[in-house]
Amino acid sequence: MLLNSQPIVAIATAPGRGGIGVVRVSGPHLGPFIFKLLGKNLTPRHAHYLPFHDENAVAIDHGIALYFQNPNSYTGEDILELQGHGGPAVMQQLLRRCLAVGTEFDLRLADPGEFTQRAFLNNKIDLAQAEAVADLIDATSEAAARAAASSLSGIFSERINLLATSIVQLRLLVEATLDFPEEEIEFLEKYQARSKLNSIRLDLDQIIAQSRQGLVLREGLHVVLAGEPNVGKSSLLNALAGEDLAIVTDIAGTTRDKVTQIIHIEGVPITIIDTAGLRDTSDLIESIGISRSWNEIKKADVILHLMDATKPTSHLDDKIDSTRSRQSIVLSVMNKIDLLDKTATLPKEAIGISARTGLGLNHLKKKLLEIAGWNPGQESPWLARQRHVDALEQARMHLSLAHEHAAESDRVLDLFAEELRLAHDALGNITGRMTPDDLLGEIFSRFCIGK
Incomplete structure (x- = not known):
């Protein structure tokens, strides 16, 4: 891939309002551009407090200008960073002003990741390090x-x-x-x-x-809660997340669309998706939610097939098995074991839990980490x-x-x-x-x- 030496510019801070916003410019020789934009030359690696003017010499903002001279910069090229107040209007005005001044220097908007790509192509970092920036x-x-x-x-x-x-x-x-x-x-x-x-x-x-x-540690698991209505899927989501994210009632069909939450178990991200109860229904809205539930089951890494331990019969095993991807794993989870008689036994492969009391949740979490391939106490020294x-x-x-x-x-x-x-x-x-x-x-x- 050939390095494009055309200078580039972009807002380097996240969209939205913030105390500080940064507009970044990178190119092979930015000295003339900087002088025309700011009316003065900048000392490399020194902070300059000054006004940022528009084309009518009216101040857009007052802020800090930093100049990093090649090759001692992030991209290996000259870099200019304008640090001002982080309002969207201010940032957009600064960006437009840079583009206007930069017309004669062939300045253009940066593509996604282009600053880091230039750092890679200029041998400032290798590809694994470049990916680590995004990670x-x-x-x-x-x-x-x-x-x-x-x-x-x-x-x-x-x-x-x-x-x-x-x-x-x-x-x-x-x-x-x-x-x-x-x-x-x-x-x-x-x-x-x-x-x-x-x-x-x-x-x-x-x-x-x-x-x-x-x-x-980077990708975690994509876990779908599946089962018939009122088996406790939403209660389990709330218990795992540690907060009330999904509505829980005794009325069947309460959940009509998926509810997604990312939790962390020993640092591993687990994306939990609560889905509509799987059943035959004439309710149009609920049926759309059920259709979406089956679509989520197709994409899951792990499917937690929830059943009510007090009514353990389910007719979904075969359908879940035929719908899931070949890579996904199905775990049978019996909820509401706190309501069982002490002499009651669960199916051999089932994991018993109580979403209400928290009983068995630690065992379920350990099982998810085991499926993910995570070895507790052996945190990776790098992300992959x-x-x-x-x-x-x-x-x-x-x-x-x-x-x-x-x-x-x-x-x-x-x-x-x-x-x-x-x-x-x-x-x-x-x-x-x-x-x-x-x-x-x-x-x-x-x-x-x-x-």
Whole structure:
């Protein structure tokens, strides 16, 4: 992907009202633009308090102007930040003024994520760090924010680069030996290639395990509460959320549309969706809600099939099973166990709870974490994405094949070397060294504008 040197501008703070708002400009040489916009030159990395004027020399606002000279800036280009009061009207006026002054400098509005994309293309950060910027902004728990900040600092990239270096060193030995066929037979023993490969594989296994934890911390679970009317779905949502989000009554069909809430269990985000009770109905509005319930069931990671423990019979098992995706997991949950006689027993696979008293909720939460793949007490040192885990798994596959070739004979060293190369390329996809342009476009298009 070629770096577009055209200067760009955007509001860098979130939409809406705030005490402070920031308009950010980035480009290769902003000196002339800054002088025309502000009427003075700025000292790099010094805060300048001054008025921001419109085209009629009327002050739009008074604020702070900061100039970061390339290459010592976020993007690696010159950056100007105008910090004013965070009202939408003020920010829009500042943005329009920048665009008007910047016409002769070919200034344009930034695309989503373009500031961070330029930081990546100018080698200020690698691709994993760039993704961590968005993950830090989107983090919904302290644990996720800590992990994203670690990724942004380069901890994850450092582990990947160290592993890649080890693979390259082994590749160099192998490929050098290929030039001297008479030495191939002794290569694996002489240079301890097998033990070096095993060490690399063990290191990769550890990184994969930690990355899976980071993936869970980022993506969590999509959980749908499903069941017939009055089995306690809304009560369970309220109990898990710790507040009254859904209306709870004894009247069947109270919930007519989905209610969504994100909760955190040990830092892991769990999206809980309460749905309309599943039954046959002639009520048009309720039937629309029920249709939406089935649509949510199709998309769920986990379906909590709630039943009333005092009336455990349900006719939904087969229909839920046929509707869900092949990847989703169905848990049978018996609610209202506080109303059961002490001698009563539950079906073997069912989880017994009382949404009213909280009985059994901790067991249910632990089960959800288990399904998510979360290991309590082993918080990931970084945040990961599915593409990271996929690339790591691909590297593991190639290293496994290299191990098989090493076990066969020294006479397949060319295949051994090829698998090492492919494993190295897979790791390069994580940091961006081997990433195709179309994937870069997809990644940065999901960023917010101004970042």
